[in-house]
Amino acid sequence: MDSSLETAADREQLRRVVIDPVSRVEGHGKVTLLLDDDDHVREARLHIVEFRGFEVFIQGRPYWEVPVMVQRLCGICPVSHHLAASKAMDRVLGVPVTRSAEKLRRLMHYGQILQSHALHFFHLSSPDLLFGFESEVGKRNIVGVAGAYPEVARQGVLLRKFGQEVIRATAGKRIHGTGSVPGGMNRHLGVEDRDALRAEIDLMVEWSRAAVELVKRLHRADPALYDEFGRFRANVMSLVRADGAMDLYHGALRFRDADGKILVDKVPDQSYRSLIREQVKPWSYMKFPYLEQLGPDEGWYQVGPLARVQNCDFIPTPLAEAERREFIDHGRGEPVRATLAYHWARMIELLHAAEVIRDLLGDGDLLEGALLAEGVRGNEGVGIIEAPRGTLIHHYQVGDDDLVTMCNLIVSTTHNNQAMNTAVREVAHRYLDGRKLTEGLLNHIEVAIRAYDPCLSCATHALGKMPLVLELADAGGEVVDRVVRD
Amino acid sequence: MGGKFLFDGQPVPFEDGQTILQAARAAGHYIPHLCWHPDFPPHGSCKLCIVKVGGRHVSSCALPARDGMEVESDTPEINGERRALLQMLFVEGNHFCPSCEKSGNCQLQALAYELDMSSARFAHFYPDRPVDASHPDVLLDFNRCIFCELCVRASRDVDHKGVFALTDRGIRKHLVVNAESGRLADTDFAVGDRAADICPVGVILRKRVGFAVPIGERKYDEASISTVAMEKGE
Ligand code: SF4
Ligand code: FES
Numbered sequence: 001m002d003s004s005l006e007t008a009a010d011r012e013q014l015r016r017v018v019i020d021p022v023s024r025v026e027g028h029g030k031v032t033l034l035l036d037d038d039d040h041v042r043e044a045r046l047h048i049v050e051f052r053g054f055e056v057f058i059q060g061r062p063y064w065e066v067p068v069m070v071q072r073l074c075g076i077c078p079v080s081h082h083l084a085a086s087k088a089m090d091r092v093l094g095v096p097v098t099r100s101a102e103k104l105r106r107l108m109h110y111g112q113i114l115q116s117h118a119l120h121f122f123h124l125s126s127p128d129l130l131f132g133f134e135s136e137v138g139k140r141n142i143v144g145v146a147g148a149y150p151e152v153a154r155q156g157v158l159l160r161k162f163g164q165e166v167i168r169a170t171a172g173k174r175i176h177g178t179g180s181v182p183g184g185m186n187r188h189l190g191v192e193d194r195d196a197l198r199a200e201i202d203l204m205v206e207w208s209r210a211a212v213e214l215v216k217r218l219h220r221a222d223p224a225l226y227d228e229f230g231r232f233r234a235n236v237m238s239l240v241r242a243d244g245a246m247d248l249y250h251g252a253l254r255f256r257d258a259d260g261k262i263l264v265d266k267v268p269d270q271s272y273r274s275l276i277r278e279q280v281k282p283w284s285y286m287k288f289p290y291l292e293q294l295g296p297d298e299g300w301y302q303v304g305p306l307a308r309v310q311n312c313d314f315i316p317t318p319l320a321e322a323e324r325r326e327f328i329d330h331g332r333g334e335p336v337r338a339t340l341a342y343h344w345a346r347m348i349e350l351l352h353a354a355e356v357i358r359d360l361l362g363d364g365d366l367l368e369g370a371l372l373a374e375g376v377r378g379n380e381g382v383g384i385i386e387a388p389r390g391t392l393i394h395h396y397q398v399g400d401d402d403l404v405t406m407c408n409l410i411v412s413t414t415h416n417n418q419a420m421n422t423a424v425r426e427v428a429h430r431y432l433d434g435r436k437l438t439e440g441l442l443n444h445i446e447v448a449i450r451a452y453d454p455c456l457s458c459a460t461h462a463l464g465k466m467p468l469v470l471e472l473a474d475a476g477g478e479v480v481d482r483v484v485r486d
Numbered sequence: 487m488g489g490k491f492l493f494d495g496q497p498v499p500f501e502d503g504q505t506i507l508q509a510a511r512a513a514g515h516y517i518p519h520l521c522w523h524p525d526f527p528p529h530g531s532c533k534l535c536i537v538k539v540g541g542r543h544v545s546s547c548a549l550p551a552r553d554g555m556e557v558e559s560d561t562p563e564i565n566g567e568r569r570a571l572l573q574m575l576f577v578e579g580n581h582f583c584p585s586c587e588k589s590g591n592c593q594l595q596a597l598a599y600e601l602d603m604s605s606a607r608f609a610h611f612y613p614d615r616p617v618d619a620s621h622p623d624v625l626l627d628f629n630r631c632i633f634c635e636l637c638v639r640a641s642r643d644v645d646h647k648g649v650f651a652l653t654d655r656g657i658r659k660h661l662v663v664n665a666e667s668g669r670l671a672d673t674d675f676a677v678g679d680r681a682a683d684i685c686p687v688g689v690i691l692r693k694r695v696g697f698a699v700p701i702g703e704r705k706y707d708e709a710s711i712s713t714v715a716m717e718k719g720e
Contacts, residue, residue, distance in 0.1 A: 060617065062617075064696030068584070068585045171701075172700050177701065178697040178700065178701055181696060181697050181698065186700040187702075399619075402619055402625070
């Protein structure tokens with residue numbers, strides 16, 4: 001697969017443009033472009049600027065603390081880490097999680113999917129999509145959307161709020177909750193919370209349908225852009241339920257190749273290491289995972305909504321399944337590979353999450369039933385979950401004294417590292433090459449990265465957020481232009 | 487014989503031998519405290535219980551009440567000093583509430599809420615204090631120790647085992663386990679000991695409990711530490 005723009009031959013002679021840091025993306029990241037005198041792009045890279053090893057914090061801590069502690073990894077999807085760590089610790093304890101506990105965790109997780117997907121689409125990406133990549137930069141934000149499309153913005157805000165309420169009701173707090181514990185859960189859903197959520201869920205399903213419609217309308221209005229922008233071949237990976245259904249909470253690993261053919265299937269989560277290797281490149285702190293049997297050059301893959309919607313055989317809720325079929329038909333027999341299709345797939349998942357929540361809220365197991373079970377204690381466990389941004393892997397070893405001795409995390413953004421770099425190169429090559437760079441053109445690159453909804457703070461395991469600034473620098477590293485956005 | 491003193495302007499009766507803190511509590515007035523515990527003699531180390539008597543700052547957990555005293559406790563000045571003491575305790579150890587299993591049940595955290603402590607104010611020491619997980623039933627996370635010596639006293643005076651001790655002074659002060667190896671597993675400490683349940687913060691922890699109690703049902707979730715202390719006598 002194309003990596004021709006990864007490293008230019010005559011790097012020292014080229015002019016350097018830095019997009020630093022990438023705006024409206026969580027964490028610290030930057031893009032560097034090397035241009036020759038005729039403005040041809042010769043090299044394009046997405047780098048992660050900062051690195052702090054979170055694994056070190058975890059080693060030496062008691063295992064029961066880990067599901068709460070790992071939430072510090074990310075301010076956007078702490079629940080994904082909370083649940084992935086819990087699932088890994090279930091294995092350490094050898095516990096078969098009870099029916100009630102699993103349903104409560106599922107409710108929490110789909111609440112997280114709903115809030116994260118709503119945040120990403122409405123707050124972070126809809127400004128580009130509704131106004132255009134080169135529209136006035138001061139208006140290209142959620143405030144601008146609220147002015148021009150008040151109903152869209154309102155539904156986005158309230159969808160997110162609903163997801164956060166689901167999290168609060170199951171985890172105890174919107175962030176840094178404690179609901180999921182090794183071996184199960186520490187709480188049921190309260191009846192008042194259940195009733196309050198139930199009163200709103202039909203509206204949420206309806207708004208989620210409207211969100212899918214909105215993305216489809218955008219695709220129809222400009223097929224040349226939506227079907228071509230950042231399009232490239234890639235393998236995909238996700239968890240899939242035993243019967244082939246989409247399941248974002250639990251399943252076995254499946255890989256498909258760029259033609260949509262299944263490469264590897266039904267690999268149990270505990271065996272991820274037999275499949276995935278990680279490559280280190282000198283210019284990036286973030287590793288590059290790949291499917292071992294294909295090697296680093298051919299084995300890289302995409303994760304996240306675009307991968308999941310096409311990797312499963314069906315979606316087990318009717319409205320989202322109908323949307324999935326329409327999405328697959330759109331590819332006319334080929335996998336849908338365009339970068340902006342991530343948004344379409346993401347909104348199908350948003351709808352699926354709303355439907356799952358609706359079904360779960362009618363389930364009495366959420367209100368009563370055993371929350372914890374006993375098992376035969378072991379020393380190792382892997383927990384994999386489909387986080388909003390893609391597959392999230394937590395792997396621990398725990399000593400007989402209950403302290404963690406080994407911790408390995410592979411987050412969604414790391415899985416997507418090569419895919420995002422490829423997207424950057426595609427877009428740089430196609431839209432920027434040979435042209436005078438403007439903010440609007442550079443924003444094309446950000447639009448491509450943003451479609452992956454990367455969470456660089458997760459990926460670098462760094463703590464905290466960044467100010468959102470875009471800078472253009474010349475060959476000497478001198479800043480020639482600077483835009484600050486909030 | 488006893489007598490009466492004025493506590494924040496209100497008359498409080500006392501019996502002979504009662505400290506200011508004891509008499510105030512008996513009359514329904516809360517005074518913040520960390521190293522004092524109703525089951526143990528006063529220790530006088532944390533100074534959270536300071537009050538102002540005749541222009542002097544004194545530890546109310548240790549000072550016997552006297553007839554006609556005028557005691558100031560819940561004033562901006564005294565609460566400001568208590569807050570500063572709390573801030574120092576927070577930076578001396580490694581206290582990260584969001585991932586601490588004692589959160590919601592911790593007296594240090596509850597007092598920080600009670601006294602409106604909103605920042606650490608001082609620079610963190612980040613001391614290096616490895617945990618002791620050697621014991622099968624109890625974990626020691628020294629990161630959170632505030633040196634109140636309640637465990638020292640409980641183990642020595644109630645359990646008659648003398649498992650814990652404080653060593654070094656000033657900035658190097660730390661809690662140790664009385665065993666040649668320094669490990670809890672090599673003492674006769676048992677999970678049923680009084681010392682196992684006495685720690686006001688999150689150092690001495692029963693293993694494998696963790697976050698079993700959900701948010702909303704923990705000791706200080708619904709009621710402040712002053713309310714809990716006065717209503718439950720803790
Ligand atoms: S371990 Fe707990 S009880 Fe013992 S001195 Fe430290 S804070 Fe006090
Ligand atoms: S409570 Fe009085 S000095 Fe600690």
